[in-house]
Structures are given as C-alpha cells and as structure tokens.
Amino acid sequence: MRVYTARVTRTPHRPRIAICGVVIESSTFSPHRSGWEAFTLLRGNELVRRYPFLRDGAPLRREAEWVGVLRAAALPGGPVLTDVYESVRAEICLALEAQGPFDGVLLDVHGAMSVLGYTDAEADLARAVRSAVGPDCLVAASMDVHGNLSRELARTVDLVACHRTAAHEDDDEARERVATHLVRRVHDGGRPHKAWVQVPVLLPGERVSTRQEPARGVYADVARVADLPGVLDASLWLGYAWADEPRCRAAVVVSGDDPDVLVREAARLARRYWDARDDLGLVAPAGTYEECLAAVLAGDARPFVLSDTGDNPLAGGAGDVTWTLARLLDEPAFTVPPEAGGRTAIYASLSDAAAARAVADAGVGAVVEVDAGARVDAGSHGPVTLRGVVEHVREDDPVGGAVAVVAVGGLKVVLTERRRPYHLESDFTAIGLDPRGTDVLVVKIGDLDTELRDMAEDWMLMLTPGGVDQDLGRLVHRGLGGPVYPIDPPDSYDPRPELL
Structure with missing residues (x-):
C-alpha cells in the first residue's frame, strides 16, 4: 500500500483542521429506516485517533492541529430519519462555529446517504459546513467509490476524492490522500481547479471490481492521471445503484492547477468508463x-x-x-x-x-x-x-x-x-x-x-430479491432524471467536463 506523507512548506502558522462527517449508504428501495440506534458517534481525540495516519507519531499528525468535531457512522441501511440527520448536522455546524476559526475541514462522508425529505444529503451537509466555517476555509471531502458526486457537492467543496479499489481495500489510504492534499494546500495556498463530469452509467459494485478487467485497467488509468504535471488528484465514482435520486450515476473529478489538462483528462476518463460499460461483468459466476x-x-x-x-x-x-x-x-x-x-x-x-x-x-x-x-x-x-x-x-x-x-x-x-x-x-x-x-x-x-x-x-x-437486488430492473428506478445505463440507456454519450 502506498503511504502518503505531507510534504509541505513550513510556515509559522500551524493550521487548525476540523474533522466531521456522516458515513452511511442508504437504499431507497429498502423499507428499513436508519435511526439513532444505527449510528456510532465519535468526537474529540477519539475521532482523530480513528484514522491511522493521524495517530500519535504519524507525520501528518504533526503538520496541523486536528480537531475532532463529530463523525456519525452506521452500517449501510435504509434512508436516515430526518430528525437524526438534522440533529447531527446542527451539532457539527454549531461545533465548527464555536471551536473555530479553522484553516481546513476534512469532511468524511460516504456519498450515498439518503435522508427522508432530501435528494442530495451530502451536498446539503457540505453547504451547511461551508456556511459554518466561512469562505476562506478549505473544505476537503473524502468519499467512497460507491458514492454519488453531484455537481452541487463538487462545487461546494474545494477538494474531493474517493477510493481507487473496489471493493474497499484502500479506505485509509484514500482518506490520507485527501488529508495530505488539504494540508499542502492550507500551507501553500490556493484552491485547485476541478474538472467535473458525470457518466450516465449506474452499476452495482459487484460488476465493477478492480480485481478484474476492465475495471482494473480503468482505475490504473485514474492513478496515472493523478500523477500528471498540473494534476493534484483524480477520482472516478461508480455511484450507488440502490438509490433512486438524480445524482445517482458515475462521476469523474480531476483537480489541480492546469485547467486544460484537467478538462482533457476528465473527459478521457469518463469516455473510457463509458466505453467499458458492456464489459463490466459480475465478479463471480452468478445464477438463480x-x-x-x-x-x-x-x-x-x-x-x-x-x-x-x-x-x-x-x-x-x-x-x-x-x-x-x-x-x-x-x-x-x-x-x-x-x-x-x-x-x-x-x-x-x-x-x-x-x-x-x-x-x-x-x-x-x-x-x-x-x-x-x-x-x-x-x-x-x-x-x-x-x-x-x-x-x-x-x-x-x-x-x-x-x-x-x-x-x-x-x-x-x-x-x-x-x-x-x-x-x-x-x-x-x-x-x-x-x-x-x-x-x-x-x-x-x-x-x-x-x-x-x-x-x-x-x-x-x-441473484435474490431485496432492497439491494442485483437485477436493477426489478427495483424500478423512477427518479434518476434522465437516461442511465443499463436501466434506460442513452443512445450516445459525449463527455463535457465542467470547471468548478
């Protein structure tokens, strides 16, 4: 596993970085509801020490004052009850205001949280965090590869990235990568540009495994793009197939300081994933x-x-x-x-x-x-x-x-x-x-x-029925807001990344 360390320009100011977030993926096709009993809440140093790269003695721990605000995490389940989400959001924002000012925020989210009454819960949380910390604070979001990256979420945060393995073999590495980028940018100054584009593909994770081709090659290309001159990071989100919201589909973000390179590479990664769609098969033999x-x-x-x-x-x-x-x-x-x-x-x-x-x-x-x-x-x-x-x-x-x-x-x-x-x-x-x-x-x-x-x-x-049925046709998506492969495949796709 690659180890990310903060190589930063020293300044007299030791930045203060808050950690907060809500981590859950929620099937809107499941009658289950995620209440308080589903969540584990971490605050303060207990939250900071949750991350291996921020434990005592870790190089990145010394580069900033890390403040554990609140992280609420749960097993995947059904949609989150409205009052539970709003209570967690309120505590996070009140604590950010009371304990600030902050130079940065590490926002730890999954990307597939559904909340009753909301259609883009992570974007709502990001807007609330942004309002609490002000326009000068850098906000970096670490997400799951199976999350949904809407335009609003990508626009609201300054940095955003996700895993590069499916399923989930680089969770801590991905979060460390985002935290390291955040520390560097706080020290060196300057928000990166972001080229964002969605891809009208929505597949269960069992069909997009980096243990096999073509997903392995696609994600190797994501890592290659991240190492190009002028690029800070590159990520490809698969989306969450078991929710029925307009944001549910794949997405690409390439961030850095060379807008032309970012747009070009984001379009190329989006096109490559689109072109691979028919070859993304299940990770094992399957049957009734x-x-x-x-x-x-x-x-x-x-x-x-x-x-x-x-x-x-x-x-x-x-x-x-x-x-x-x-x-x-x-x-x-x-x-x-x-x-x-x-x-x-x-x-x-x-x-x-x-x-x-x-x-x-x-x-x-x-x-x-x-x-x-x-x-x-x-x-x-x-x-x-x-x-x-x-x-x-x-x-x-x-x-x-x-x-x-x-x-x-x-x-x-x-x-x-x-x-x-x-x-x-x-x-x-x-x-x-x-x-x-x-x-x-x-x-x-x-x-x-x-x-x-x-x-x-x-x-x-x-291949059995339930709230996370592999046969998406049996679930009947109605809220995607447009053609998405394989549910309602579009006739063609021309990726046009947007600079945010």
Missing part, C-alpha cells in the same frame, strides 16, 4: 437460487459459498429478508440430518429482535419453534418458522446484540437481535460455528471479503 443449488449439489467443493446478494446488510439491505431461507428450509438436502446423508449448511444471518431474544432465552439445548424474519422487509416473503435445536447463544455481540444458532437438520440458522454482517471467520467461530468444515455457507453479501474469498473452495452470486 435453483442454478446455485444445482451447482452446490453437483460437486464436492467445501465450503461452497453462496452470496445471498439481495439482502446484503453492507450494501443497505434490511437483513431480515427470508426469501432464500424459506427455500433452504424446504430443501431435503439440508433438512435431512448429516448422519442420514444430508448436507451441512450455515445461513448467516437473519435479524429479528423478538425471535433472537426468545431463542436466546430458551437456552442451549432447547427445542424451539419460532416465527422469524420479514418484520421490516416482507416484500418477497413473509416470516419463516424455525423448528430446531438451539446450539449456541451469545448475549453480548457488539454488533448483533443477542445472537442464537438454531439447527434445523443439517442447516444452522444464525438469528441476530440487530442487523449484522458475517464476513470474517471469527464472526462464525465466536458463535460456535466452523465455516471451513461446512458444505455450504450462505452469507448475505455480494462480492466476498478477502477472508471469505480465501476460505471458499467455490462460490457463486445468488
């Missing part, structure tokens, strides 16, 4: 439930990982969709006990506070019958009935709350009090499960995290 099950039963790969993509909590799914689980519970290959020749499987997970609590209270060894799931998202299937033996209970999971494992034949179902992703081996072993020793591992995820990818002997993306 029936096709995936047939592949599992036809071979002896162990574990065979199936991504239950439509209800992925880390993409914004409600976490309690039962469509896939209902079918697994009716599948003889798993309902027959292993000692009688059945297959073993783990299903992780299904969130239902009442069901998880009831099973946990019953205790290990109890035979239970409980209706679970579809309390929030019942669009594709209602609650399922679990009849089985409680094999494990954990009361204090920091994310999931009360967690219980119910064995139904060879199928072990993980019930959680709160939405919780299961992407690491330790997630499973902490609740008495052996993911490597099971035949089939069904997880609510899209592209596999590194640990799961390394663990899987084989894997497929299961």
Whole structure:
C-alpha cells in the first residue's frame, strides 16, 4: 500500500483542521429506516485517533492541529430519519462555529446517504459546513467509490476524492490522500481547479471490481492521471445503484492547477468508463437460487459459498429478508440430518429482535419453534418458522446484540437481535460455528471479503430479491432524471467536463 506523507512548506502558522462527517449508504428501495440506534458517534481525540495516519507519531499528525468535531457512522441501511440527520448536522455546524476559526475541514462522508425529505444529503451537509466555517476555509471531502458526486457537492467543496479499489481495500489510504492534499494546500495556498463530469452509467459494485478487467485497467488509468504535471488528484465514482435520486450515476473529478489538462483528462476518463460499460461483468459466476443449488449439489467443493446478494446488510439491505431461507428450509438436502446423508449448511444471518431474544432465552439445548424474519422487509416473503435445536447463544455481540444458532437438520440458522454482517471467520467461530468444515455457507453479501474469498473452495452470486437486488430492473428506478445505463440507456454519450 502506498503511504502518503505531507510534504509541505513550513510556515509559522500551524493550521487548525476540523474533522466531521456522516458515513452511511442508504437504499431507497429498502423499507428499513436508519435511526439513532444505527449510528456510532465519535468526537474529540477519539475521532482523530480513528484514522491511522493521524495517530500519535504519524507525520501528518504533526503538520496541523486536528480537531475532532463529530463523525456519525452506521452500517449501510435504509434512508436516515430526518430528525437524526438534522440533529447531527446542527451539532457539527454549531461545533465548527464555536471551536473555530479553522484553516481546513476534512469532511468524511460516504456519498450515498439518503435522508427522508432530501435528494442530495451530502451536498446539503457540505453547504451547511461551508456556511459554518466561512469562505476562506478549505473544505476537503473524502468519499467512497460507491458514492454519488453531484455537481452541487463538487462545487461546494474545494477538494474531493474517493477510493481507487473496489471493493474497499484502500479506505485509509484514500482518506490520507485527501488529508495530505488539504494540508499542502492550507500551507501553500490556493484552491485547485476541478474538472467535473458525470457518466450516465449506474452499476452495482459487484460488476465493477478492480480485481478484474476492465475495471482494473480503468482505475490504473485514474492513478496515472493523478500523477500528471498540473494534476493534484483524480477520482472516478461508480455511484450507488440502490438509490433512486438524480445524482445517482458515475462521476469523474480531476483537480489541480492546469485547467486544460484537467478538462482533457476528465473527459478521457469518463469516455473510457463509458466505453467499458458492456464489459463490466459480475465478479463471480452468478445464477438463480435453483442454478446455485444445482451447482452446490453437483460437486464436492467445501465450503461452497453462496452470496445471498439481495439482502446484503453492507450494501443497505434490511437483513431480515427470508426469501432464500424459506427455500433452504424446504430443501431435503439440508433438512435431512448429516448422519442420514444430508448436507451441512450455515445461513448467516437473519435479524429479528423478538425471535433472537426468545431463542436466546430458551437456552442451549432447547427445542424451539419460532416465527422469524420479514418484520421490516416482507416484500418477497413473509416470516419463516424455525423448528430446531438451539446450539449456541451469545448475549453480548457488539454488533448483533443477542445472537442464537438454531439447527434445523443439517442447516444452522444464525438469528441476530440487530442487523449484522458475517464476513470474517471469527464472526462464525465466536458463535460456535466452523465455516471451513461446512458444505455450504450462505452469507448475505455480494462480492466476498478477502477472508471469505480465501476460505471458499467455490462460490457463486445468488441473484435474490431485496432492497439491494442485483437485477436493477426489478427495483424500478423512477427518479434518476434522465437516461442511465443499463436501466434506460442513452443512445450516445459525449463527455463535457465542467470547471468548478
């Protein structure tokens, strides 16, 4: 991983830089709502130390006085409740005014936050921050590659950049890159120019992975442009496919001091991404439930990982969709006990506070019958009935709350009090499960995290319904405000970057 360090011109003034933001991606197709319970709030030195490049002894930490104002972060989910967002925004702005003046602001946002009543929440937050700190303060935004960069957001901030890997292998590196640019510009003076252009393409992240071509080559070109003379930074946003707002589409920004170079390279990157659109395929073999099950039963790969993509909590799914689980519970290959020749499987997970609590209270060894799931998202299937033996209970999971494992034949179902992703081996072993020793591992995820990818002997993306359905046509976007590939493809595209 490349390490960014601040090479700055020393001045007698040690700049003061505030850190603030709201980090969440929100599916407008999910009935889930993100309230206070979804967010973790960090302030002061606890917030500053969250970033590895700002911990004690880090070179960049010494280049400025870093002030942790407020960062509210949550697992992806449904839209944020209006009063929650407005309360966080008000605290950020009041603190910026009270603790200022500041020379710079590091605005840490995702870019795909949807708030009830708003259509461009990050731009609204950026405008409020700008109003609080005044026109002379430099505002730099660090964003997720799956965020949406509207013209208003790009215009309001002075610097903006995102990750260069999908999925998410350079989170801290990207933030450090933005922070370093901010420190340099505060010391050296001068706002960079920005060439911004949107690209009418909106694809799920599972179709744009830098682990494979052509996305790998496209993002290598982004990095190459960033190193050109006259260029400060270059970024390509993929957009967030599971929201229905006018800003939802890909975007390019090239920033620096040579406007001609910025416009030329922004247009070239936008054109390259547009030209690659038809070749951006899914990151793994994919199929329907029936096709995936047939592949599992036809071979002896162990574990065979199936991504239950439509209800992925880390993409914004409600976490309690039962469509896939209902079918697994009716599948003889798993309902027959292993000692009688059945297959073993783990299903992780299904969130239902009442069901998880009831099973946990019953205790290990109890035979239970409980209706679970579809309390929030019942669009594709209602609650399922679990009849089985409680094999494990954990009361204090920091994310999931009360967690219980119910064995139904060879199928072990993980019930959680709160939405919780299961992407690491330790997630499973902490609740008495052996993911490597099971035949089939069904997880609510899209592209596999590194640990799961390394663990899987084989894997497929299961194309299932839910708030983050890979089949965008089933979701029915109506608010994009114009043709976007592949939902309503435009006939042609002529990128014309705008200098902001």
